[in-house]
Amino acid sequence: MESNITKVTTHISHNESLIFERSQPGRAGFMLPALDVDEIALDELIPAEFQREDDLRGMPEVTEVDVVRHFTRMSTWNYSIDLGMYPLGSCTMKYNSRLNEKVARIAGFANLHPLAAEGEAQGALQVVYELQQHLAEITGLPGISLQPAAGAHGEMTGIMIIRAFIDARDGKEKSAQRRTMLIPDSAHGTNPASAHLSGFTVKTIRSTPQGLTDLDHLRELCAHGDVAGLMLTNPNTLGLFERNIQQICAIVHDAGGLVYMDGANMNALVGVARPGDMGVDVIHLNLHKTFSTPHGGGGPGSGPCCCTKELEPFLPVPRVVKIDHGTGSSTTDSRLQTQDSFVFKLDFDQPQSIGRVKAFLGNYGMMLRALSYILTHGRDGLREATEAAVLNARYIAHGLISDYEKPFDAPPMHEVVFTDKRQSRKGVHTLDIAKRLIDYGFHPMTIYFPLIVSGAMLIEPTESVGRQELDQFIEAMRAIAREAIEDPELVLNAPHSTRIGRLDEAAAARKPVLRWKPKEAASAT
């Protein structure tokens, strides 16, 4: 490897087959206590025709040691935040604290059944309530539901709330004339998909050459009287704050619509500015981005929905509420024996609610971690994280401007977009740059998103990276820019340091193999 690659060197990588290929009849990785009740012949309990016939053939038979080595070896094939900068734009890959993990595993929470009596789950409900309070303060939006399980789920919830609100305000008949959802061309793909799921037709708003929402186009689209709302990401997916946000909200509101904000980029705003103060009506947050709950290789997430007082009656049920004794609804729960002057309750009595979006209360374990994040940071730390995240992005923007095309002049917030315009003259494209970055020990940035920027590279360092590593990253990117000129083949064939090369994704999609099958099965039947 080149001498200027400072972050990594190559290391041994273990080969590991699929567990099914490792399986040996008779191996076992479990032991249960002996059955301590009288055993009855199974056929007497459950009719034979309802029992499995296949004896679970094909499922693995391995020992505990096999399993531990299997997953440990496979784990070493992954890049992860703990190895370093993970600059995926709009994904906010920040440090996942071990303390939050410990909190989520406290037995009083981990062993708590979701249908436990409310009176015996007061601590758990308090966690929900307190997190709601903090998120309301951070967003400036007082109505909160923590039920949605991910960002897209929160989007769906928010858009259904908008629809229910307009139905109630205008009556079903008039409301049926408002079935247009406006979405900027730079938006995440989940936005139009969520709007569609709520029965809306999507109209796309252009961005200006400066990378902001085109107000004239917005006015034009709002002139038809059919707009139910606007879905806006702010800062937008180009990393730019929509500085006309108040005007944008006013235009939509004047046209009878509501403003939904995609909170994917809240890491640029926490403690600095609040969507509620900007005129936004409803927002979802990603606890797995801004509030550091781990991405887990693709989830679980948590996508709380936060809205204005006006929209609160439409939030999913049940709501978690705090009731002071003597101020109304008396409790019927005889297991409630608290000495406190208040209790936490589930409130199902919300006739205007859009309904339930998930069984139980949502991804509760993520709520524990997010609350732990907020309390560990405190008011100063939350703001400090935002400032450090923006500073880091700005530092990268500054460091790469000489070698990469930056399509928008405005200074970025927490993420910055560059393109492959200069490198593509030599036939080196964004994908190649991303793959070459792997050789330098970094996870690539978000590529080819947003869609409106040709060859986009969206870089979000987050606050969890120190200057030294930012410098290494900038150095790596500049080295790749040089290689693109001097030795394009080196970049085009990257990565060179990984255990496998670029995989043929087109072939994989043409003839998809989506599961393992025993070899003999192909010929046997």
Added chain:
Amino acid sequence: MRYIPNSPRERAEMLEQLGAASIESLFDSIPEDLRLRRDLNVPAAMSEIELLNAFDEMGTRNQAARRISFLGGGAYSHYVPTIVDHLISRSEFFTAYTPYQPEISQGTLQSIFEFQTLVCQLTGMDIANASMYDGSTAMAEAVLMAERVTKRSKVVASAAIHPQYLEVAHTYVQHAGIELQHAQFDSNTGQTLVDSIDDQTAAIVVQSPNFFGCIEDVEALAEKAHAKGALLIVAITEAMSLGLLRSPGASGADIVVAEGQSFGVPLSFGGPYVGLFAIREKYARQIPGRLVGEAYDKQGRRGFVLTLATREQHIRREKATSNICTNEGLIALAATVYLETMGRRGVQEAARQCAQKAHYAAREIAKVAGWSLPFSGPFFNEFVVRAPSPAAPLLDRLAREKGIDGGIALSRFDANRPNDFLVCVTETNTRAQIDALVAGLDIV
């Protein structure tokens, strides 16, 4: 803040390098009147010691977490091998992102491929995705998928499905032009009755074992659905039942959705859990969510990639099969580690013990004068008990006086069932606990 690497001094130097006057100036693009000119009304930072004390204290006020429990109804207490949490706690797994860069994500990708295979084996289906949020949302997505596949708008869902699953389905379909009807269940057997469906019916949806614990005749329902060109969707909340019961795939199901929490996932007050979603091969391009497939590099080495992405929202936008993006990766990994550790024989043994212990409990409870089992249908590890008087106050007394959570009062879901409650028994319940429950019922 100890999680932020750059010291104040380094930050000052970086600002200088940028030619920025202050940290404040980095936010100049936010209009002055939108800047928060006060501290957030959030407490000051807590140390690790203070924070753990605070959460421990709140944890102790969840008395239910310490009780002997017979609660099921969509979330189950099963034995979890110690290595599950250890392996998913490796930072290479839990601090990784969605595996969009396969060269440095093979650990996650191969795990998902194994997960998809295990789900196929258990459900008896051809294709499984990389997971959904949970069982309830998976079922709602299955309903939407049935409409896409059949281009029909009516869906008949059993009234014996978990009430919260039905609520979620209603929320999801309310703007999709789908008419969700309910099929009643036999008040003697507890099994679903589907009279007749017509050629506008996209699917029959049934849960088995159903909310009351009764095993449905999936094969008969599949025949009924298929006779009219409709699909059969089978939902499962207690996935451990798959260790013993005939797979929905073998019984003719077209889409199988399940809650995977039983496979190594803590109760955690309702989440995060993991939705399983499996289908027949011919519907592959209509499935929601991510799929991992086998792929090869130029040198012919096997690897795994996310595939068939043209179904998904980041490509198809409003025409996508679903809006789902983030799924339940780490929980799917927990289920994978669980299923591989327990393996073929372990899953069978856990399922056998669940069934034997539950039937022992049912026999013993039925012997107590005044208490009965209202449904005659076969069950796996959950069953309804009818108390001699309203169940909720009896269960409260049982908890207070005997320290046992005896079940879920069905009056929470249906006011017409005041005396009924749902009992769940798993391999973690000892005979002594079951006997204590029976003795406790006798007293209250």
